[in-house]
Amino acid sequence: MFDHPSYDAHEGVHLFQDEASGLKAIIAIHSTARGPAAGGTRMWDFANGEAMLRDVLRLSQGMSYKNAMADLPLGGGKAVIWGNAKTDKSPDLFRAFGRAVESLQGRYYTAEDVGIDVADMEIVRQETAYVAGLDKGEAASGDPSPITARGVFLGIVETAKRALGSGDLKGRTVAVQGVGSVGAHTCDHLAEAGANLIITDIDQAALQAVSARTGARIVGPDEIYDVEADIFSPCALGAIINEQTLGRFRVKAIAGGANNQLVMPEMGELLRRKGILYAPDYVINGGGIINVAAEISGNYSREWVDAKLARLVETLGDVLDEALSHGKPTNQVADRIARERIAAAR
Ligand code: NAD
Numbered sequence: 001m002f003d004h005p006s007y008d009a010h011e012g013v014h015l016f017q018d019e020a021s022g023l024k025a026i027i028a029i030h031s032t033a034r035g036p037a038a039g040g041t042r043m044w045d046f047a048n049g050e051a052m053l054r055d056v057l058r059l060s061q062g063m064s065y066k067n068a069m070a071d072l073p074l075g076g077g078k079a080v081i082w083g084n085a086k087t088d089k090s091p092d093l094f095r096a097f098g099r100a101v102e103s104l105q106g107r108y109y110t111a112e113d114v115g116i117d118v119a120d121m122e123i124v125r126q127e128t129a130y131v132a133g134l135d136k137g138e139a140a141s142g143d144p145s146p147i148t149a150r151g152v153f154l155g156i157v158e159t160a161k162r163a164l165g166s167g168d169l170k171g172r173t174v175a176v177q178g179v180g181s182v183g184a185h186t187c188d189h190l191a192e193a194g195a196n197l198i199i200t201d202i203d204q205a206a207l208q209a210v211s212a213r214t215g216a217r218i219v220g221p222d223e224i225y226d227v228e229a230d231i232f233s234p235c236a237l238g239a240i241i242n243e244q245t246l247g248r249f250r251v252k253a254i255a256g257g258a259n260n261q262l263v264m265p266e267m268g269e270l271l272r273r274k275g276i277l278y279a280p281d282y283v284i285n286g287g288g289i290i291n292v293a294a295e296i297s298g299n300y301s302r303e304w305v306d307a308k309l310a311r312l313v314e315t316l317g318d319v320l321d322e323a324l325s326h327g328k329p330t331n332q333v334a335d336r337i338a339r340e341r342i343a344a345a346r
Contacts, residue, residue, distance in 0.1 A: 178236025
């Protein structure tokens with residue numbers, strides 16, 4: 001474990017197995033320096049235990065950085081459950097997972113991530129109070145994606161100011177990859193601001209709905225990398241900025257809600273050399289975790305969420321400015337600030 005390339009001095013990596021329900025889970029706690037570790041639970045049919053471990057370590061480190069950039073009193077952690085989210089779920093499994101979360105006595109707060117929905121978390125809640133992202137209850141914050149999308153939209157404006165010389169998106173073209181929860185809301189904001197949209201998804205119904213509302217032009221999933229646009233906004237998958245796509249982008253900036261957009265950190269420097277301004281993913285998409293943090297505080301307040309989001313957008317601007325003025329990749333600047341904030345809290 002200590003030699004694992006993604007270990008990065010995690011405070012704790014906890015493995016849980018429950019024979020009766022079939023639960024196999026890992027809860028990784030990267031840092032509690034800023035507060036209890038917070039990050040969602042992902043259910044995925046991993047190829048093997050090593051793939052599962054790598055995923056959880058990278059995701060929990062990412063949550064430390066995201067929470068630090070959003071200036072939340074939270075550290076970083078993440079949970080993964082090994083299994084097929086369509087066929088392997090059961091109430092017993094989520095109750096066993098709830099007991100696992102409870103055993104950490106509040107050092108880790110969980111919420112939904114890929115493969116996990118609110119109904120699953122309601123079962124986890126039966127065993128532990130260290131759960132957020134619920135629909136019911138006094139401080140329940142519900143679906144975080146509208147707040148994430150608002151942050152992404154404001155982040156696009158902030159990025160446009162630097163990459164296009166103006167934050168006015170009227171008549172600008174934005175290519176949006178993925179019109180799910182975050183992408184569709186982002187499209188609505190962009191259309192309202194007068195932007196022309198080019199959209200793609202593998203879900204035809206979602207595409208038609210967004211196109212009907214916003215007048216967006218629809219292209220195929222692979223075509224989105226080749227369209228000429230001012231900004232590319234990835235709101236679906238990770239690792240879409242890679243050796244294959246890098247040479248295809250015909251945009252001045254990349255700013256979207258998807259997690260882990262760079263296949264490896266070095267892509268940030270390659271984007272810089274191409275003159276593409278990249279809004280680091282874990283900075284621009286921090287709106288959702290701000291909403292969840294308000295729920296964890298036990299006293300949800302929309303004003304608090306709005307103020308934190310406004311500050312996060314300023315932080316994104318600071319990251320872009322520093323990167324531009326020092327000729328550095330934006331992801332490197334963001335990583336440095338995140339690490340400094342975590343170290344300062346220690
Ligand atoms: P979602 O599942 O609602 O939407 C994802 C969309 O991407 C779906 O419509 C899906 O059909 C589409 N898609 C899948 N494969 C595709 C492909 N090959 N090409 C084009 N489209 C494809 O998920 P979401 O909640 O909107 O999250 C989107 C991204 O934003 C994810 O990377 C997620 O981790 C990240 N994110 C989400 C939140 C949030 O609040 N929901 C917060 C932070 C980050």
